Amino acid sequence: MVLQTLRDNKFYAKLKKCEFWLSEVSFLGHVINEKGISVDPSKVSAVVEWEKPSNVKEVRSFLGMAGYYRRFVKEFSIIAKPLYMLTHKNVKFEWTNECDLSFRVLKEKLVSAPALALPELGKRFTVYSDASRVGLGCVLMQEGKLIAYASRQLRKHEENYITHDLELAAVVFTLKLCWHYLYGEPCDIFTDHKSLKYIFTPKDLNLRQRRWLELIKDYDLNIQYTPGKENVVADALSRKAMPSTLNYVITEFALMHISYCHVEVSEADTQVILESAIPKRVLEAQQHDQLLQGVKKRIDEGRVGNFTLDNSGAIRFRGRLCVPQKAQVKEDILREAHRSRYTVHPGENKMFQDLKKNYWWKRMKIDVAKYVASCGDDIAMDFVVGLPRTPKGKDAIWVVVDRLSKVAHFIPYRSTNLASDLAPIYVREIVSWEDHLTLVKFAYNNSYHASIKCALFEALYGRKCRSPLCWDVVGEKSILGPNWVQKTSERVAEIRQRMLTAQSRQKSYADIRRRDLEFQVGDHVLLKVSPTKGIVRIGTKGKLSPYWPILDSSSGWKISLSVGVT
Structure with missing residues (x-):
């Protein structure tokens, strides 16, 4: 059959590149056999062994490889939402608990991805579509066999759609995504929105609905109503919200x-x-x-x-x-x-x-x-300065040594950097404190x-x-109001x-070294005059007030004031 198809279309196959009598074949990252099409294990292993991304570029790289197999993963777009949010413009890269959970779940889903059936032309397709305030979802099937999953998040303008338009958008999303399967083939689309059955006999349509209706008329399809409780898969694809922080904590607790x-x-x-x-x-x-x-x-x-x-x-x-x-x-x-x-x-x-x-x-x-x-869980550090300036402007080395293991870290920096500049470098190169801030707060309190x-x-x-x-075990005891x-x-x-006792103790420690300030003749001092009736403050106040020289300190303080000051 394959050779006849090649002959009919005048294609030529090179003998040394052909293999015959195989029960399965690997093609473009997929394994095809008599059961259908599945993910190539050698490709999935690369995703499973993928290290946690540390920047936006690595996130895009992971999503690109994992997204190639999204047709095998139910709820792919919903699961990957936190990772996609990191790739948005003007979004600061912060690897949160939701991102980590999304990263791990995607790898687990790829390992357990099901085998999808191959579509057969000439046989009727069945599509289940659904929409919610979270996203759009659909399932493509043929004679009860699963062909593909599909889902995506709602765009900003789609969040304002009425329910009827959202359900219709799910149908349009399905047709655009699976057009190479459905165009020219008979198809049944099941939706849980009953009014879509009468989409071809409307009275008034807006421009968006008219545009969608023109697209739908190009397909040989029959829209049928099915209750939401029977439209389980598509409903789950559209309604499944992102894993909450509580779910993440429960998952972490189970593994901890x-x-x-x-x-x-x-x-x-x-x-x-x-x-x-x-x-x-x-x-x-x-x-x-x-x-x-x-x-x-x-x-x-x-x-x-x-x-x-x-x-x-x-x-x-x-x-x-x-x-x-x-x-x-x-x-x-x-x-x-x-x-x-x-x-x-x-x-x-x-x-x-x-x-x-x-x-x-x-x-x-x-x-x-x-x-x-x-x-020994502390560090020592030293600075090597006076080195020739590199093309990146670095002219010193910051050496950080773990005093227990004696492991050293050598960090290039500029000799003009202040301590406030070195602190984020230390956190970025040596530790990652933000992941442990909750435990630090607990330990302190x-x-x-x-x-x-x-x-x-x-x-x-x-x-x-x-x-x-x-x-301590808490027994059955209660304290009334x-x-x-x-x-x-x-x-x-x-x-x-x-606290009063501690403050008094600290004051006594400070008083041991405290010495009363003694002014000498010639010292310049600030002058404060109480603003009582008939007396005006001298000029400006605060840090802009003038300083006055001391002329005599034998009996009180004699200060030289400017002419006109009262």
Whole structure:
């Protein structure tokens, strides 16, 4: 059949470029076999292994390659909307959570793309079209077999269309997109807008509708009504909105590894409880520590006053969980309090105050100080200047060294750059802080502040926010309105008193080095005169006021004023 078609059209095939008796063939990035047409796996692998774009050019490159297979991907234009928004003119490149989710979903869709049937000329086509306030969508089928998906977002002017025109626009979109299949072939178009059945017998049409009607009349089609609940695929293509930020958070939570936490689900599958695994690990360590087992024995005998047992059988010192000295869990607690994503490398005092509310062991403050001092998660930097100027205007090298791994970064810059110019260079070349800003805010608000002697979250809500280190179980307790107001008022008064104490302490530190300013004869000073009745300010005020020389300071201050000043 192929050879006869070539002969009829007077085409000639080169023998060495031909292959015979193949069950499938790769052609223009597609694999064609008896089942239909599908995506070439070798081409898809390039998309799947694509690194996250870092600029608009890379986004366009990814969309160009992925868009080549858009006929295989249901809701392609809707899924890719955040990426297309990045390519718009005068739009700042910001890789948001929605962009990242869109990027990953597109790659997953391409991997699982279905095989599409090949159209057969002479057989009737079936099209399902639909429109919404989000976009237009359609599905092309033939004898129940899927030929192609198609969808696109609404343009600005289309958002103002009435429902009738939107549904008609979906039909026109389908005909323009699939004209090479539908032109000259019988076709049934199903829509959930009943008035389109009578599009060929209207009374009044605007110019846009007349133009569309002329296009529709060129096709051998029959528009039929189908309820929206039966027009499932096209309806989903047009109505599917972009994944919201909440959906992104849920997806990330499902994939996220929560350190030191495990999940318990009740038998009825109606309740999920998150608990910190640290208390259980401490309890296990206590059972293998001879010193604490001796303490437990004395507790049972009633001979230890400050030590108690909680409901789980764990030993506590004045309400704080006792951590064995030589247990690995102690090192894990220190690391979690200082280097986890929920902290911001606090100093020894802040870290100690955060830990001592929940944990206790001997020489705890010393261990905290040693751990903070030994932390190598910081950098050193140096500047190499005086180099010959390059064609790009750079004449110096900024050297940034990770003190733990000793890895060095060499960044060219201009010696005239200020610190404010180097900061964005450091962020761009070394770190990406914007992705972690939420965690930084959490760590700051949930850490101890010396001025109010508690965490900011605790000052606002009456308790610290839960974290792997502080995961107190909330029991069934309620505080009525009057009691809650009383407790809040007491907490506010206590915080205000702590702030006054901290301000007084800071003032005393500042007063140690403060010296009263002494003027000498000949010094130029500003003069302030109270604007009482009968006295006028001297000339201008503020930073434009004149300076007056001091003539004598033996008894008060004698100042030389200009003639005419009163």
